[in-house]
Amino acid sequence: MMDDKKSIEDILSGLRRESPAKAVQAPVRNFEHLSDEAVLRLYDGIRRQVDADKALGDKYRLVGAAARERAERLREEILERGLKFTPIVW
Numbered sequence: 001m002m003d004d005k006k007s008i009e010d011i012l013s014g015l016r017r018e019s020p021a022k023a024v025q026a027p028v029r030n031f032e033h034l035s036d037e038a039v040l041r042l043y044d045g046i047r048r049q050v051d052a053d054k055a056l057g058d059k060y061r062l063v064g065a066a067a068r069e070r071a072e073r074l075r076e077e078i079l080e081r082g083l084k085f086t087p088i089v090w
Helices: 006-018 018-025 035-054 065-081
Strands: none
Touching: 035 065
């Protein structure tokens, strides 16, 4: 009966082989339900992180690729809503 049970390593290995991209996919867009002010605050929060990175020697320790993608989605939402904003200088 012990032979029929898979070890946790076997299970994890199988999950990794299936399709790691499926598990990590981000939603295409999820800002429609937010107010204009909330969208601008989220975007501004990323801008503050970028500014903090620059203050730390421009090594981008706080902001990675995921934040950059999120900022791009937020920027697109802001443009669609016709809101005024200051673009992030990466």
